[in-house]
Amino acid sequence: MPEQKLKRPRTGRPDASPTLEDVAQRAGVSTATVSRCLNDPARVSEVTRTQVLKAVDLLGYAPNFGARALAAKRTDTFGAIIPTMENAIFARGLQAFQEELERNGITLLVSSSSYSPELEEKQIRALIARGADALLLIGHDRTQQSYDLLERKRIPHVIAWSIAPDVPRTSIGFDNRTAMKTLTHEVLALGHRHLAVISAPRAGNDRARDRCRGVVDAMVQHNFDPDRLRIIETPYSISNGAEAFQTLVTTASRPTAVLCGNDVLAAGALTRARELGLRVPEDISITGFDDIEIAQIVSPGLTTVHVPHRQMGTHAAKLLVAMRNNEYADDPASSVELDATIKWRDSLGPVPETGANTTD
Amino acid sequence: MPEQKLKRPRTGRPDASPTLEDVAQRAGVSTATVSRCLNDPARVSEVTRTQVLKAVDLLGYAPNFGARALAAKRTDTFGAIIPTMENAIFARGLQAFQEELERNGITLLVSSSSYSPELEEKQIRALIARGADALLLIGHDRTQQSYDLLERKRIPHVIAWSIAPDVPRTSIGFDNRTAMKTLTHEVLALGHRHLAVISAPRAGNDRARDRCRGVVDAMVQHNFDPDRLRIIETPYSISNGAEAFQTLVTTASRPTAVLCGNDVLAAGALTRARELGLRVPEDISITGFDDIEIAQIVSPGLTTVHVPHRQMGTHAAKLLVAMRNNEYADDPASSVELDATIKWRDSLGPVPETGANTTD
DNA sequence: AGAGAAAATGTAAGCGCTTACATTCATCAC
DNA sequence: GTGATGAATGTAAGCGCTTACATTTTCTCT
Numbered sequence: 173m174p175e176q177k178l179k180r181p182r183t184g185r186p187d188a189s190p191t192l193e194d195v196a197q198r199a200g201v202s203t204a205t206v207s208r209c210l211n212d213p214a215r216v217s218e219v220t221r222t223q224v225l226k227a228v229d230l231l232g233y234a235p236n237f238g239a240r241a242l243a244a245k246r247t248d249t250f251g252a253i254i255p256t257m258e259n260a261i262f263a264r265g266l267q268a269f270q271e272e273l274e275r276n277g278i279t280l281l282v283s284s285s286s287y288s289p290e291l292e293e294k295q296i297r298a299l300i301a302r303g304a305d306a307l308l309l310i311g312h313d314r315t316q317q318s319y320d321l322l323e324r325k326r327i328p329h330v331i332a333w334s335i336a337p338d339v340p341r342t343s344i345g346f347d348n349r350t351a352m353k354t355l356t357h358e359v360l361a362l363g364h365r366h367l368a369v370i371s372a373p374r375a376g377n378d379r380a381r382d383r384c385r386g387v388v389d390a391m392v393q394h395n396f397d398p399d400r401l402r403i404i405e406t407p408y409s410i411s412n413g414a415e416a417f418q419t420l421v422t423t424a425s426r427p428t429a430v431l432c433g434n435d436v437l438a439a440g441a442l443t444r445a446r447e448l449g450l451r452v453p454e455d456i457s458i459t460g461f462d463d464i465e466i467a468q469i470v471s472p473g474l475t476t477v478h479v480p481h482r483q484m485g486t487h488a489a490k491l492l493v494a495m496r497n498n499e500y501a502d503d504p505a506s507s508v509e510l511d512a513t514i515k516w517r518d519s520l521g522p523v524p525e526t527g528a529n530t531t532d
Numbered sequence: 533m534p535e536q537k538l539k540r541p542r543t544g545r546p547d548a549s550p551t552l553e554d555v556a557q558r559a560g561v562s563t564a565t566v567s568r569c570l571n572d573p574a575r576v577s578e579v580t581r582t583q584v585l586k587a588v589d590l591l592g593y594a595p596n597f598g599a600r601a602l603a604a605k606r607t608d609t610f611g612a613i614i615p616t617m618e619n620a621i622f623a624r625g626l627q628a629f630q631e632e633l634e635r636n637g638i639t640l641l642v643s644s645s646s647y648s649p650e651l652e653e654k655q656i657r658a659l660i661a662r663g664a665d666a667l668l669l670i671g672h673d674r675t676q677q678s679y680d681l682l683e684r685k686r687i688p689h690v691i692a693w694s695i696a697p698d699v700p701r702t703s704i705g706f707d708n709r710t711a712m713k714t715l716t717h718e719v720l721a722l723g724h725r726h727l728a729v730i731s732a733p734r735a736g737n738d739r740a741r742d743r744c745r746g747v748v749d750a751m752v753q754h755n756f757d758p759d760r761l762r763i764i765e766t767p768y769s770i771s772n773g774a775e776a777f778q779t780l781v782t783t784a785s786r787p788t789a790v791l792c793g794n795d796v797l798a799a800g801a802l803t804r805a806r807e808l809g810l811r812v813p814e815d816i817s818i819t820g821f822d823d824i825e826i827a828q829i830v831s832p833g834l835t836t837v838h839v840p841h842r843q844m845g846t847h848a849a850k851l852l853v854a855m856r857n858n859e860y861a862d863d864p865a866s867s868v869e870l871d872a873t874i875k876w877r878d879s880l881g882p883v884p885e886t887g888a889n890t891t892d
Numbered sequence: 893a894g895a896g897a898a899a900a901t902g903t904a905a906g907c908g909c910t911t912a913c914a915t916t917c918a919t920c921a922c
Numbered sequence: 923g924t925g926a927t928g929a930a931t932g933t934a935a936g937c938g939c940t941t942a943c944a945t946t947t948t949c950t951c952t
Contacts, residue, residue: 189685189908191907191908191909192908192909192910193908193909201931201932202931202932202933203908203909203910203932203933204910204911204931204932204933204934205930205931205932207909207910207911208910208911208930208931211910215929215930215931216930216931217929217930217931220930220931232681232684234657234660234661235661235908235909236602236661236663236907236908236909237598237601237661237662237663238597238598238599238600238601238602238607238662238663238907238908238909239598239602239907239908239909239910239937240598240908240909240910241597241598241909241937242596242598242599242602242907242908242909242910242936242937242938242939243908243909243910243911243936243937244909244910244911244937245910245937247598256627257617257623257624257626257627257630258620258623258624258627260618260620260623263617263618263620263623264617264618266617267616267617267618267644270617270643270644279643279658279662280642280643281641281642282640282641282642283630283639283640284627284630297594298639300594301594301595301596301597302597302598302639303596303597303598321592324592325549410825410828410829436825439825439829440829442829443828443829446831465770465796465799465826466825466826466829468770468803469770469799469800469802469803469826469830470829470830470831471806471830471831549938551937551938551939552938552939552940553938553939561901561902562901562902562903563902563903563938563939563940564901564902564903564904564940564941565900565901565902567939567940567941568900568901568940568941571940575899575900575901576900576901577899577900577901580900580901595938595939596937596938596939598937598938598939599907599937599938599939599940600938600939600940601907601939602906602907602908602909602937602938602939602940603906603907603938603939603940603941604907604939604940604941605907605940
């Protein structure tokens, strides 16, 4: 009986996964050869390769990820932290992001922060511990510690869904502020003087903040007093949008146009308008932001800002891959600004001639 | 100078992450103590603990996940593979799933299979290699190899969004077939005789298949010839729903009720109906399935089947945690069936008295 | 005070993989 | 034939952590 050279005689457990060593033994080669066979097939001769591959197949071998990461110091894993998966815009962008990564042999780890910077910091830590080679983050609002961490560990990362012209960070997105300003200009041009906005909570959410600022920008530019702008903040949901809308229109000085921070809120507003017997846009105008599917199926169709979600995801992935490969390391100059354009549909119209809008 | 006992003198690289050993040294204890301090604080004395924690903080130490998994043979990571993140129903369930896992200190890894069993098999492999302790899967349709793999590696897993009474697998969900059958009964009870369905592609998707079967079941039960049922398959999207609807109503024998396999398809149908000048439900009835937000904001409101998405996610997480902890290992008996109920809104009405529906 | 138990800590052996370096062996120019 | 060359493979040292086991310290009780 030939001397067995088993360091670790396999236990009887049938569920134990086969290891590199098992494969090596089976194929009659060293573990190094098996490893090479799997990671760099060209360096192994034709015959051994088939031998090894056969053994792999037979044993149903799959490399242990942790061990590989430990030894190779590289995981081929990227992470993404989004505020919530329930928001279609992130879901869509993320899907595109993932598809692009897939093409590069990279696995994606996702977690959601529920719009909390503290939670996000925790998630960043977790993702780094898991060996994420690079990270996709949403927006610029986060704790300083988060940034420090990223810096210290030299984790390539890009910030999506928002660009901040003055911040030296690689980001990919569009200018929420300018987009909203442009929309507001249109609203103003249609004669509306009494505006209101329904926004997502602005704390910890620079996109929401920028959008509100955009409205103010436009008003100021037209010499209107921005202090008269009523802003209601409420979390992302149809019913919240509906509630906010109702609050807005049942006050003494009802606005003639309601600008919503996103389509979901706008959809809620639209629904409630109908329930209240208000015609859109004859009696009141409503606008959205994002241009998700919902915007085209509500009636009237929602005039909104179209955001290239999928494009952002794909682009972010490419950028991140390049950064990891050090092709152009962390250069903020590689940031890209995409266009967000107004998508005209029917929910925005001229200000009503007469009606409830008082000009006290 | 006291003898340094540094196995691996730290290189000058400032970006290298501190290791357990660094912390141990700093705190003047052994690595074992640090490890215990982090994983089982009770086993360490108060004073050492604070010392260690201080060192951890100072160094910004975060454990290396791969190494930990390798040594502990446990990752505290669960995986989930969903068909696509773009479908709101999965996104929502997944969010709930994740929240529940979070409460148990478990991290979630997500990937999407694009409705392809082959791709899903690949993802399962990847997730297992990454050390997922347990898996959440959608539906029962997958390759035999996938099941074998799960079996062989003894990976606890639950199947969600679908229950198959006759299959011995732990699953959590509702009975798609019966739910659709119930809905169809209602449609039939309203006098409709000429039905059609717009379904998601049935290959590799047991939910879609079951829903179609449910329609047939009801028809058979009423002694109607199911061969006359027109079924159009088309991928999940609003515009596809619209197209399918148009095809359906422009044929010679137009149906009086169109049952859609999901709300998104139904929303498309509804939109197109409006564009075509067809009144819903006066001229034609349309139903959906899932009861996502979209169903309540379209007009008329969509009569659909309400599915408890979040509940499913939460429950699945609890089940999986229990399974991993061996509380009741893999017992199919622990499957749970949730209720899916009809959500009445306005898109389903009585069959029109007169009209285009021929009874050739 | 001293034995024995319990608590706290240290020692060191892996976990499954990659990879630098060493070894073997066939090939080839001269 | 010989040494140089390079391709193919093997050897073994870790990667950063957990944990069984050994050792030391502290406490408890008579």
